[in-house]
Amino acid sequence: MSSEQTPQGHGQHGKHGFETRAIHAGYEPDPTTGAVIPPIYATSTYKQDGVGGMRGGYEYSRSGNPTRTALEANIAALEEGERGFAFASGLAAEDTLIRALTRPGDHVVIPDDAYGGTYRLVDKVARPWGLEHTPAPVADVDAVRAAIRPGTTKLVWVETPTNPLLTIGDIEALAGVAHDAGALLVVDNTFASSYLQQPLTLGADVVVHSTTKYAGGHSDVVGGALVVRDLEVAEQLAFFQNSIGGVAGPFDSWLVLRGLRTLALRMERHCDNAELVAAHLAAHPAVERVIYPGLESHPGHAVAARQMKRFGGIVSFRLKAGEQAALDVCAATELFTLGESLGGVESLIEHPGRMTHASVAGTDLEVPGDLVRLSVGIETGADLVADLDEALARATR
């Protein structure tokens, strides 16, 4: 599909509220059948009306597929961006972004606390091709500025909140620092979700999502997305998305699109339950420290309150009794399922040091062994608290 023909942007839905955009942006009921939900266009190719006579610009499904187009337009509208791009995974999105916007000899600043797979991609895949990187703490704007190599740094990449330590970066300030050095600010918005935070409106240039998480929301699909506000950057991403080919398939696109329609409702409930769990754990004698941006004790609380609608569904905590107790708690919960990933309706528990972040062991990004990460789901809040209480009692007696 040629990019100028891609139906994108939030158009008439730009003036609507988030929940309205989530349900309507990117798709009008099908003119032939009236179907209110986009069909899963399980097709690899499209009949042309004479050579080059494409209908709606569709020629081949790596280049464009109507179900994917609906998702791309929808997520662009939610992030208040100009264009969205959907990928087979969050890491496929990140890989395309890095290859589109950097070249051998360039440099990127990455968070010193980040999803382990992002670090692995930058350190083990991109670095051997000549991309240098420097980790910096996202909460410290001066440290990020100091990590930039003017002229060589092309991307300042942050997560906020970070995975798994939930550090908060001030997006507006970081955008200023990146732009002063001629770099773009990339914000991985996976943890906050498009509902709680819209980085492009705060000056970021590119938003990254693992749509596997809150966007999909039901732990039944792996996907990724990029959203940008500058059309030139969009053109580069469109070219690389098609050239590399790590695109979201139509069924996966349909699942993420279905998830996004209820994102606002789910996030409110995730936040309610996470606040309950964080307050409860903060008062628990076996817990050394609860890390949740919604707690006033969190050093990034004020910035989070400014740039996020609420504080999200992830709660991390450290055990007084150390690593073995953390492992025992992970093994002892019943409602909180032991597993990687996050952002689904069901509650999950994990040990970052041995699971999601095993790939950063021994690096600047290593996480503490006594750390437990919760993805707080949308079950009955009191049941979740009781499950954690019982597990903590069993693990620390």
Ligand SMILES: Cc1ncc(COP(=O)(O)O)c(C=O)c1O
């Ligand atoms: C913050 C963050 N970014 C990116 C990714 C990578 O996404 P995916 O697993 O969909 O490739 C993850 C996965 O856990 C993540 O937590």
